[in-house]
Amino acid sequence: MTDPHETPKAAARRLAAGAIRDGFIPEALHAYTERDGNPLYWRIRAKNAQTGEKWIRPMKRVGQTYVLGEPTADEQPTGKPLYRLHHLNAQPGAVVIVTEGEHKADKLAALGLVVTTSGAADSAERADWEPLTGRDVRIWPDHDDAGQRYAEAVAKKLAPLGCDVRVLDVAALGLDIKGDAADWLTTNPAATAIDVLALACKEGARAELEADEQVKPESGSARSPAVSVPVVVATGGAPSDTSNTGNKSGPKFTLTVGGVHHIGLDKNGAEMAPTWVCSPLGVIAKTRDTKSGAWGRLLEWFDDDAVRHQWVMPLELLEGDGIDVRKELASKGLRMGASRIAKEQLAMYIKVWPVDPRARCVERLGWHGAVYLLPTETIGNADEIVVFQNAHSVEPAFALVGTADAWRKSVGALAAGNTRIAFAISVAFAGALAGIVSEDSGGFHLRGKSSSGKSTALKAAASVWGDPTTYPRVWRATANGLEGLAALHNDGLLILDELSQCDPKEAGESAYLLANGQGKTRANRTGAARAVQKWRLLFLSAGEESLSALMARVGRTANTGQQIRLADFDADANAGMGAFEKLHGHPSPAALALAIKDAAAQAHGAVGVAWLRHIVQDRVELVDFISDGMRQFVAEVVPLGSVGQVERVARRFALVAVAGELASHYNLTGWERGEADRAAKACFASWLEGFGGTGNREERDVLAQVRGFFEAHGASRFEDVASIEDRRIINRAGFYRTDANGARQYLVLPESFKTELCKGRDWKAAEKLLVAMGWIEPGGDGRSTQKPRLPGIGTGARVYVFTGKVLEGEE
Numbered sequence: 001m002t003d004p005h006e007t008p009k010a011a012a013r014r015l016a017a018g019a020i021r022d023g024f025i026p027e028a029l030h031a032y033t034e035r036d037g038n039p040l041y042w043r044i045r046a047k048n049a050q051t052g053e054k055w056i057r058p059m060k061r062v063g064q065t066y067v068l069g070e071p072t073a074d075e076q077p078t079g080k081p082l083y084r085l086h087h088l089n090a091q092p093g094a095v096v097i098v099t100e101g102e103h104k105a106d107k108l109a110a111l112g113l114v115v116t117t118s119g120a121a122d123s124a125e126r127a128d129w130e131p132l133t134g135r136d137v138r139i140w141p142d143h144d145d146a147g148q149r150y151a152e153a154v155a156k157k158l159a160p161l162g163c164d165v166r167v168l169d170v171a172a173l174g175l176d177i178k179g180d181a182a183d184w185l186t187t188n189p190a191a192t193a194i195d196v197l198a199l200a201c202k203e204g205a206r207a208e209l210e211a212d213e214q215v216k217p218e219s220g221s222a223r224s225p226a227v228s229v230p231v232v233v234a235t236g237g238a239p240s241d242t243s244n245t246g247n248k249s250g251p252k253f254t255l256t257v258g259g260v261h262h263i264g265l266d267k268n269g270a271e272m273a274p275t276w277v278c279s280p281l282g283v284i285a286k287t288r289d290t291k292s293g294a295w296g297r298l299l300e301w302f303d304d305d306a307v308r309h310q311w312v313m314p315l316e317l318l319e320g321d322g323i324d325v326r327k328e329l330a331s332k333g334l335r336m337g338a339s340r341i342a343k344e345q346l347a348m349y350i351k352v353w354p355v356d357p358r359a360r361c362v363e364r365l366g367w368h369g370a371v372y373l374l375p376t377e378t379i380g381n382a383d384e385i386v387v388f389q390n391a392h393s394v395e396p397a398f399a400l401v402g403t404a405d406a407w408r409k410s411v412g413a414l415a416a417g418n419t420r421i422a423f424a425i426s427v428a429f430a431g432a433l434a435g436i437v438s439e440d441s442g443g444f445h446l447r448g449k450s451s452s453g454k455s456t457a458l459k460a461a462a463s464v465w466g467d468p469t470t471y472p473r474v475w476r477a478t479a480n481g482l483e484g485l486a487a488l489h490n491d492g493l494l495i496l497d498e499l500s501q502c503d504p505k506e507a508g509e510s511a512y513l514l515a516n517g518q519g520k521t522r523a524n525r526t527g528a529a530r531a532v533q534k535w536r537l538l539f540l541s542a543g544e545e546s547l548s549a550l551m552a553r554v555g556r557t558a559n560t561g562q563q564i565r566l567a568d569f570d571a572d573a574n575a576g577m578g579a580f581e582k583l584h585g586h587p588s589p590a591a592l593a594l595a596i597k598d599a600a601a602q603a604h605g606a607v608g609v610a611w612l613r614h615i616v617q618d619r620v621e622l623v624d625f626i627s628d629g630m631r632q633f634v635a636e637v638v639p640l641g642s643v644g645q646v647e648r649v650a651r652r653f654a655l656v657a658v659a660g661e662l663a664s665h666y667n668l669t670g671w672e673r674g675e676a677d678r679a680a681k682a683c684f685a686s687w688l689e690g691f692g693g694t695g696n697r698e699e700r701d702v703l704a705q706v707r708g709f710f711e712a713h714g715a716s717r718f719e720d721v722a723s724i725e726d727r728r729i730i731n732r733a734g735f736y737r738t739d740a741n742g743a744r745q746y747l748v749l750p751e752s753f754k755t756e757l758c759k760g761r762d763w764k765a766a767e768k769l770l771v772a773m774g775w776i777e778p779g780g781d782g783r784s785t786q787k788p789r790l791p792g793i794g795t796g797a798r799v800y801v802f803t804g805k806v807l808e809g810e811e
Contacts, residue, residue: 008039262345505556611668748799
């Protein structure tokens with residue numbers, strides 16, 4: 001009978017008792033866990049000290065006891081979990097090293113590296129490699145045929161997951177046959193995490209691989225002594241000369257796990273002791289813009305936390321003292337020598353290091369042909385490397401913490417059943433689809449009182465792409481500043497909070513600017529026109545008042561074009577809980593809002609990257625799917641007889657609905673089918689109600705403005721035609737009279753009609769509409785005005801004669 005309180009370690013010794021009697025000594029108990037760290041099963045490792053034979057068996061818990069064996073296929077439908085899965089989940093931005101076996105993984109992990117394995121050499125096919133989606137992966141196989149087969153099998157499994165995969169050349173490490181990562185660490189006891197990561201030298205450089213001699217780091221540096229690993233040697237001169245490492249005509253540099261070293265010559269032409277320049281710095285590619293200008297170099301390095309950094313460095317920065325280059329590299333964790341020589345040689349190293357690959361620099365994120373460009377990576381395959389070169393002072397706010405699965409189980413789950421939150425999240429997905437089907441830019445504005453849940457919706461949407469505390473921006477920006485923000489969010493989502501902080505005089509122009517997809521034409525220092533910034537995006541806004549109400553503060557009227565570019569609807573979902581309808585077990589809307597914000601802080605960005613990998617892969621097939629889905633949505637929500645303005649906005653809501661449903665299809669949201677569609681329809685219905693129905697909004701606005709003028713002023717600015725008293729009218733707009741039926745008519749002077757009744761609008765179009773509506777009684781001569789006899793004026797002046805319909809009920 002087993003002890004129900006038996007520990008895994010005690011159980012392992014019990015189950016390995018027979019092997020222990022045969023001379024095997026327990027070495028380790030490796031726990032395979034879920035993403036949250038809960039153990040799924042263990043692998044017992046023991047070794048015979050006399051023969052070297054290994055005894056490795058899986059162990060799992062069944063009820064209150066432990067037995068030998070792995071979980072069944074039913075218990076692991078997606079495959080065996082990767083080793084140290086919870087560590088992978090906790091460090092999403094780090095490079096991942098894959099080894100053959102848990103023992104080597106533990107050894108490397110002890111250096112602070114992120115390491116995993118599927119187990120033995122034949123285990124790759126049965127493992128679930130999905131957690132490595134989009135990661136930078138280095139495979140360290142054992143030095144034998146089985147190790148090579150394992151590396152090939154793992155690389156094959158990772159290929160469709162969009163990973164950056166490289167296999168270490170173990171033959172170049174000087175290990176014996178069957179040597180592995182643990183053996184390398186034994187022979188290199190001073191090795192650090194940076195040393196290990198530097199083993200994977202970049203491909204494509206025209207340089208030789210030689211065995212490095214032990215080189216001491218520069219005095220005072222924090223580096224440990226370099227280990228004996230391959231070294232890349234390059235000299236000055238043309239790239240075709242770099243294979244000649246004996247060339248004395250130019251500067252000579254070595255790139256090793258110890259960093260970049262410069263080998264100078266003394267006065268006699270003999271090589272001097274190497275000078276440490278910086279920690280390992282790769283020159284990856286020559287970069288240039290789309291017009292073959294702005295040449296530079298793509299640099300790559302790892303900081304002391306083993307996080308990879310890339311920077312597109314303009315070559316022009318090296319033509320001065322190079323301080324701007326050193327500042328940028330230092331700010332991203334590259335360690336550099338402090339001496340004058342080291343600083344000078346850093347610039348020289350970047351200049352002369354031989355590199356063949358080319359990279360195309362672009363200033364816009366988003367779609368570039370069949371690839372999608374993020375600030376730190378390109379998703380999809382292109383003929384050449386495409387990299388982002390930030391020409392703006394504002395940094396992209398993309399960030400990644402946690403996993404897509406963690407986001408789905410937290411933020412996604414809490415959004416289900418809450419139409420405003422689900423809609424906002426769907427907007428975040430929709431930005432990348434607009435370019436696929438050539439939809440125009442446009443925005444959505446959540447309007448509601450304070451603490452109604454607007455900011456929570458924005459944070460939930462922001463978590464798809466980055467940190468919810470930094471991804472949203474504010475409306476308080478100049479038009480020039482908004483252009484820069486829009487360009488940085490091209491083919492994506494721009495979030496702008498607090499509409500009330502926008503200058504009311506610029507609010508309407510800002511809405512036009514963002515939705516029209518291009519900035520203003522400006523001149524450069526020579527007077528020539530600068531290139532106009534262009535973009536396509538969806539933007540999500542929130543505030544306590546609408547665009548129309550904000551502009552009304554300064555006496556301006558939001559025209560229909562502005563209102564349909566920023567579709568405004570109520571953040572209140574009419575469930576008595578503000579923006580919320582389903583609390584998911586939380587005691588109050590405030591508690592749910594806090595839970596969503598906390599969840600978004602713990603997991604963000606990864607789901608956006610996963611989304612891009614899916615749509616990049618399916619881009620061609622998605623064109624018809626998205627278009628058909630949008631047509632169906634519009635047909636279902638737009639009433640018959642609606643004007644084109646309503647259908648135009650409906651298409652934007654339709655794109656959001658399709659995006660949300662597609663993300664659910666890819667199992668990114670965790671929502672049931674129809675969730676995103678219902679949310680978009682609820683929000684569209686709210687917008688349509690606020691818009692005023694299916695008729696032409698511009699016409700309704702004209703009628704409302706004209707009626708409002710007469711309601712506000714009544715007879716105060718109109719003189720009675722029949723009055724015999726000398727009554728002075730301040731700021732007279734016209735006259736009034738009574739018709740044969742006893743109804744009052746207003747006779748409006750032409751200039752008052754144009755500048756006041758039709759202020760901010762096309763007065764000719766308004767005139768035509770008012771005649772058609774019967775509000776203006778035209779003259780007998782075919783013109784819209786009449787020439788009645790007016791006191792003090794006579795019959796020479798023409799006026800607009802408004803009938804009693806102007807003050808009748810709503811049209």
